[in-house]
Amino acid sequence: MIPRLDAAALAVGDGPSLAALGAAATGVGFATVFNTALSAERVDAAIGTYRAFFHLPEAEKRVVDMARTGSNRGWGAAGSEQVDPEANPDYKQFFDVGYQVPAGHPLGDKRFYAPNLWPDDPEFKRVISAYYDDAVEVATGLLSAIAKAIGADAAHFDGAFEAPMALLRGNFYPARPDWAGAKDFGIATHTDYGCLTLLATDGSPGLEVRKRGGGWIPVSAPPGDFIINFGEMLEFWTGGRVKATPHRVVGGLDERISIPLFFNPSYDVNVAPERSGQVMLAGDHLSARFEETYVHLQGKS
Numbered sequence: 094m095i096p097r098l099d100a101a102a103l104a105v106g107d108g109p110s111l112a113a114l115g116a117a118a119t120g121v122g123f124a125t126v127f128n129t130a131l132s133a134e135r136v137d138a139a140i141g142t143y144r145a146f147f148h149l150p151e152a153e154k155r156v157v158d159m160a161r162t163g164s165n166r167g168w169g170a171a172g173s174e175q176v177d178p179e180a181n182p183d184y185k186q187f188f189d190v191g192y193q194v195p196a197g198h199p200l201g202d203k204r205f206y207a208p209n210l211w212p213d214d215p216e217f218k219r220v221i222s223a224y225y226d227d228a229v230e231v232a233t234g235l236l237s238a239i240a241k242a243i244g245a246d247a248a249h250f251d252g253a254f255e256a257p258m259a260l261l262r263g264n265f266y267p268a269r270p271d272w273a274g275a276k277d278f279g280i281a282t283h284t285d286y287g288c289l290t291l292l293a294t295d296g297s298p299g300l301e302v303r304k305r306g307g308g309w310i311p312v313s314a315p316p317g318d319f320i321i322n323f324g325e326m327l328e329f330w331t332g333g334r335v336k337a338t339p340h341r342v343v344g345g346l347d348e349r350i351s352i353p354l355f356f357n358p359s360y361d362v363n364v365a366p367e368r369s370g371q372v373m374l375a376g377d378h379l380s381a382r383f384e385e386t387y388v389h390l391q392g393k394s
């Protein structure tokens with residue numbers, strides 16, 4: 094039901110692979126991909142780097158706490174994101190890194206291009222920045238395969254990712270706390286906000302994808318395989334053809350690390366369907382969703 098696809102075959106336009114991707118994008122809304130430019134070793138290194146950071150004492154993590162800033166760079170403590178207003182804030186911790194525009198860039202004052210915050214350890218910045226750059230490349234390739242797969246005009250996406258609001262996140266799910274009740278989740282049910290999410294995990298289970306008829310499908314992938322899914326902007330942009338499917342992590346006995354890259358267009362791209370006459374700027378949609386879900390940005394525009 095959730096296909097496993099060869100990224101190299103997608104990149105050269107292999108027909109059956111593109112067809113399977115198109116069916117996944119317009120159907121279940123999830124797939125897994127392997128054979129990308131990011132090896133299992135690179136993913137393992139990123140996971141290890143995040144794991145070491147999340148295991149630091151709170152006081153050290155607080156030095157890069159995003160709650161002290163007006164943007165979303167650095168560490169998000171447990172309870173600092175609430176993706177579902179019906180649920181309690183998530184008990185996961187996370188660390189966000191964004192796209193850096195060159196000094197003087199006209200979009201430089203936007204929150205989405207805020208300077209990154211880095212922990213003291215220079216290895217963290219080295220490993221995570223390199224992972225970021227390659228993940229953006231992988232996501233770019235996959236998105237053009239998706240355009241091909243659904244028969245969209247490739248020109249529709251061309252130029253839309255010049256300064257991508259691409260956010261790389263390390264998610265840290267500790268073992269599910271014993272106080273956790275029915276409204277407590279590692280990450281509560283949500284759809285992703287942007288175009289494409291490229292998700293690496295440490296291989297442990299936890300992610301569940303909502304079935305259209307009800308119920309949940311567990312999805313896991315070892316380091317080196319990526320889970321991909323599609324967000325609200327791509328659903329809107331494609332007139333509802335591509336599906337943004339709700340998903341969640343309840344959490345279990347073991348800690349878990351996952352690394353989503355949320356791949357989004359440049360701030361000022363209109364993601365309304367072609368010839369619809371509507372306007373929805375990518376940046377405006379993302380601002381609205383950030384202000385709903387990051388607790389420290391709630392009510393702040």
Ligand SMILES: O=C(O)CCC(=O)C(=O)O
Nearest residue numbers: 264280300340342351353
């Ligand atoms: O940890 C996972 O497997 C999923 C994370 C997720 O859905 C998210 O960060 O948006």
Ligand SMILES: [Fe+2]
Nearest residue numbers: 283284285340
């Ligand atoms: Fe998600």
